[in-house]
Amino acid sequence: MNGISIETLFSGIGAGLSITVILTVVSFVAGSVLAVPLALARTSHLWGLRWMAIGIIDICRGVPPLVWLLIIYYGISPLIALEPLPAALIGLSLISGAYLAENFRAGIDNVHKGQREAAMALGLTPTHQFWRVVAPQAVNIAMPPSASYAVSLLKDSAKASIIGVADIIFMAQLEVSRGAPAVLVFSIAAVLYLLVGIPLSYFSRYVDSVVRRKVVTV
C-alpha cells in the first residue's frame, strides 16, 4: 500500500471514464444510423430484403459481443491494421445496430394500422405516408427500449478492455498490476459505472413515462 490513496486510485481509474463514455455514445449513435436501413429492410414487402435483414440482425445478436471484438481485433487486423479503440467501436456499433433495428422494427409494427389508412385516405404518397405519419410515431414507440438499451451498452463497453482499449476496467487492471488491492480497485470501477449508469437508467425511465402518455399503440 505504498503511496496508494483512494484519491489517486479514483483519478487513475477515472482516466478511463472518458473512453467508456466515448465507446457508449459513439456506438449508440452509429448503431442508430445503421439500424434505420436495417429496420426498413426488416419491414419491407420484398421477402429477399426482409430475410437478408433478419439474417444480419440474427448473426449480429447471436454471436457474443466478446467474440465479435476478438474476431474484429485479432481476425481482421492482419488484413487491415486496426487499433483497439476503432476495432471496439466497429464491433459495438454493429451489435447495437442490430439490437436497435429490432426496436425500430417493433416501433414500425406497433403504429396503429388506422394511422396509415388515414394517411392513405388523405391522398398522401406511400413515401409521405411512411416518413410523415408512421415514422415519427414509430420513433416514439422505439425510444424507451432504445434508451434502456443504452444502459446495457454502457456495461457491454467494458468488454473492450479485453482487446486493450483503455477504458475504466482496463485502467483498473493497470492499478491492480501496480499493486493496488483488487477489491478496492474494482469497487471503485463499479462505482464509476454506477455514476454514469444510474442517471442514464433514470433518464430511460423518464423517456418511458413521457412516451407512455402520448403514444397510441395497437
Next chain:
Amino acid sequence: MIFERWLEWLPALLEGLGVSLTLTACVALVGLPLGLVFGLLSTHQNRPVRTVFIVFIEILRGIPLLAVIYLLYFGLPSGGITLTAFVTMVIAHGLNLSAYSSEVFRAGILHVGPGQREAFASLGITQIKGFFHVVLPQAMRAVIGPMMSLLIMVFQSSSLAYTIGVGELTSKAFSIGAMTFQYFDVLALAGIIYAVICIASSRIASNVEERLKTGR
C-alpha cells in the same frame, strides 16, 4: 481449405462448448433461486425491506459482469479465499443473473393480481401455501418466456470466462488461434457455434412465449 481446418478444430471447440453449457447450467442453478428470493423480497409488504432490496438489485444490475468477475477473481485471494476460475465465474455470473432474474420474477409476481391473494386468504389458505399453490404457478406463466431469453444471454456472457482462463468455447478458440495464427478462421467457427445455438433457442423461446400468451 477452411472446412478441413474447421473439421480438425471442431472436437476441441465442442469440448469447450460442453464447458460453456455446464457453466450456463451452474449459473442458472445459482442465479435463478437467488433471483426468486430477491424478487420476493423486492415485493415484500414491509417497505424498508422492499427498498433495501430494490436498491441492492439496482446496484448489482448497474455493474458490468466483467467488473464482478475481476473483483472476485483478483480480490478474494487477498482475503485468503482461493477458488478455481470455474467456481469464481459461477458465483460472479450467478450474482449477476440473480439481479436480472429477480426483476423478471418481480414482474411475474406483480402480474398476479391482489384478487388472487384475497381469494385464497378468504378460503383460509395460509400465506406460504397460497404463494406456492396459487401465486407462483400463475407467475411462472409470465416468467418463462423472459427467463429463457435471459438464459440465452447467460450462455453468451459465459464467453467472459475466457478472461480468467476457464476452458470454455471462446478460450479454446482463442488458444487455437494463438497456436495457428489463424484467429479469424477459428473465431469465426466459434461465432457460428454460438450463433446457431442462440438463434435456435431464441426461436424456441418466442414460440413458447407465444403459446403461453394464448393460453395453450
